[in-house]
Amino acid sequence: MVLDTTPGTTRLRALRPDLLLCGAVLAAILLVQGWNTAGFPALSDDEGTYLAQAWAVQEGKGLAHYTYWYDHPPLGWLQLALVTWLPAALFPDVMSVAPMRIAMLLVTAVSAVLLYVLARRLGLRRWAAALAMALFGLSPLAVVLQREIFLDNIAVLWILLAFCLAASPRRHLWHHFGAGLAAGVAVLTKETMLVVLPALLVTMWRHTHRDTRKFAVTGAITACVLTGLAYPLFALLNHELFPGDGHVSLLGGIKYQMGRAGSGFILDGGSGAHAVLRSWLYYDRVLPLAGLAAAILLLAAARWSHTARTLAGPATAVVILALVALRPSGYLPAMYVIQLLPFLALTVAGAASIQPLRRLRSGGPGAEPLEETGRGGAGANPTHPRRPALLRRAAALTLAVTAAAVVTPHWYDATRTALTTDANAPYRAAAHWLRERGNVPDPSRTRVLADDAIWLDLVHAGYRPGTGAVWFYKADLDPAIAKTMPRGWRDVDYVVASPTVRRDAPTLPLVKAALTNSETVASFGEGDGRIEIRKVTRAGAR
Template identity: 30%
Template sequence: MAQHSPSRAAHRLLSLDILLALLALAGGLRVLFLAAPEPAWPAEAANVAHAYALAHLTSFTGTGGAGVSPFGWLQLSAWTMVTDASGRSATALVAVRETMLAAGVAGVVLVWFLGRRLGLTRWAAAASALLLAASPLALGLQRLVVVEHLAAVWVLGALVLITRPDARIRHDVVASGCLLAAVLTSPLALFFLPVAGWLLVRRAPVRAALVAVLLNLGLGIAFGPAAGALRPHLALPGRPSLADWLALDPAWAVLAAVALPAALAVTALRPFAVSGLLLAATLLVPGVPATAVLALLLPVTPLLVAGIVQAVVRQRAPAHRVDTARPRRAGFAAALAAITVASWGFAFPVLQPSADRAGPLTGAQEWLRANASGARLLVDDAAWAELAHAGWPTGMLTSPAACAAGCPSAEWAVFTGDPAGPAPDGASATAVFGTGGRRVTVWRLGLPPADPAVPPEAPARARAGASLLASARITAAPDAAAVLREGRADPRLIATLAALAALQPVRIAAFPEVPGEDPAGQPRRRVLLTGEEDAATTFYTGQRALFRPSSVTRTDGGVLVTYPLFAPPGLLGPAS
């Protein structure tokens, strides 16, 4: 016995080294791609908002269609509070995504242990964990705040306990609690009950009955008297679709398609193959989100692939025949691994993190703070979480779902995503940040409808701007002249520049853009003047009523004059 102790200790140290290397790889890659903007899932915003609201003991009413998981949201908020992720992170999204990072790393560890419990060699278990740690599909999917990732960790924990060689009753009781937690997090976790029951019956039928009783008792309470507070519901299907995800990692798609049915031929893997096939079949059911299904399938596939490859490589020829095919099988396994890793090189650029880690919502927050501070806002899920994280009073943030039964009227609306329909009644797009699915639009609500009898103002601004440029007393830089010529200058600036030119020569250095307003079609309402700066400052600070600027600032480049939003109509009447 003593002779084997050093060898056993060396094996344990090697296993520890492999596990630590996998942890470092899984954690490092997930930190690197934590802020990748694409692919995006709309339901993620609702999960972030609910988790943020729970962590800060406030209420939130989602916009609907994003799924319900009270227990999942509780887990997200608990991690956020314990780790102070909100205090350390620039955005609410990144704060809650830290939970997914921890869940992803935990999943890699549990897959390693589960593989070893199922009879995989040290290197086969390491290969399965590596596939989960470094797959572009896993990195792209596991960064999203999807409660099914938490359910997968609970399921893996239960299966690791169930497959424990020296399992006691206490281990089975904890395993039943893990399975209950998984189902309460996501109803899709029900598809893993067959594999848990199968493994329990293989080991000890009496203990399987005990776990079944405990699990049914918990589910009866959760889906019965406590259904209003605990029952989860799936999110509505939408983009990214199954094809979007599989395009991110075609190698995983091929391996999964082969491994799921092939694993039925391997005794140790057969329970997992059955549950995996049942779960994969839900992808054909209308109304089931592919993102949620793939989140639960991700940890299963690496185990099946590694187990099948190990079984193929270990096939033995009959005793009377020399096994000449084994080197070829080993070479095939190595070639398969090389092709899989090579295919990942085409997928990683898709997950390229954005250079702007803050994102368009940060620009919208700054714009609102400067132009609508203290106003009541109508917001969607993503805007609610980020504005609340930035310090906007949650009592002044209202979602459309909360207003269904009536609520105080909002002055502004902030919505994310590419607008799919016409603008709301009495709304004007005032600022736009980002493009496509990351677009954030700020709307001014409650504006009177435009009078069709009044001619559009843009041509009048262009004619008045051209008149200014024709004056010998006005000198404009090329970019500033283009703004005047194209009718993109605020009419109050045009009028006051004309008045100032009657008193002294005017040199216009620029009409600086207010970030977000040009894409919304708003005229430039800032001007930078050089030369005779004292006189220009006195002129603009002395303006009254409609022509009084919101600020007049001396800068290194000259005098910066800024007007508030929305010039009154008719200021350029003669030019109209």
């Protein structure tokens, strides 16, 4: 038999262990995240908004299902529209939040593979790269948040691609230009990715050739800036860059976002930010705390550890994102931790792969580690030939067993909830009730205030998009919708009083009045998570 020793075959054989290991971890991630994805967590208004905006793009109705007001760059849901285009074309009635979560599995799969590639390019061994990938996709925080239709999940994919290109071992200039382009797309997908860009530059600086470093970094920054400028250019061409009467504006949207009520200091027990932190730690205490500690350790150890130096970029990202979360003012959303997850996973895996015993053998800081050789090799120690290696393996095994014993019970309990709890049964029951002609004889002539989590269900049931099925915020905040309701709350027939509607109604006069002047005709679920369908009792004749 003649063996095929072509470079392609040799490269494939060298990659086979990585492909098998990465594939096995990926299969576990997809199984866990895909199981019961439509049932848990509970649908959120943000998910419904992004999917409704993607639906508007698919249907040719513009950049949003209502007036687009520059709250976020539209590139995120433009990509979402591409991801959900095929299932929406084949099964139009399935275009609603719960079933469309399946599209996020594709985003998670690509992100997890990119994380493995990045870990290997940063010099981590296979087991450490697999550990980073598993932490990223199997942490209960990931199982809950990566299922949801959030722009942050799509942005993480692009920033990981940027880091992979920045750490390319070939060091081609176009790789670094591509890294800048991918970083620009990440920012236009979710603008909070701006704070990660310094960490990307750290990684790029370490992985560029000294002779071409200035060109590579300059090219990457130029590509990123030019990509980002597409957003204000779009606003300028639409005469919506600056505030003015009768139109929305980019600067007006930025002013609103910067002026939002803050969540308070994250360590203040009574603040909203602290409540968000508690929700993160409820699902997973290990990854956030261990990841932050590992990032600090890696930055401190960069002087003597090659592994720590190569992971300086991800460690910097963790520290920057943590400092932003710790600022005493500003708004801290629950999905903020999504962009931390890949870097937390990388730093934990990187810190676990540091071998301090090699440093002791090699003579202190800055020295290269000695090679381990077999019995009788040139570098063998005749007195204790294998003791350092055995000590390292025993210490690593002890540490791994201890970590597994601490982490597994908590992760099991949190993940079991995600795999077995159906938190969205009330939403499905409410949507079914509103579809039944015995309950609502003519949806096309009925106006319902509801949150965006159920908005697309109402549209598929025959309610008019925008004016029949009304996203409840718009009844008070969008002049175009207010014009369709000259009598205010009396022009409303039903209110779907979900937890989101009940929470925000006190700040919305029309919605509050509609709830006050209505009675419950159907209720689904219990406690704070219940959904009530309330019929307005004094709407008057049309």
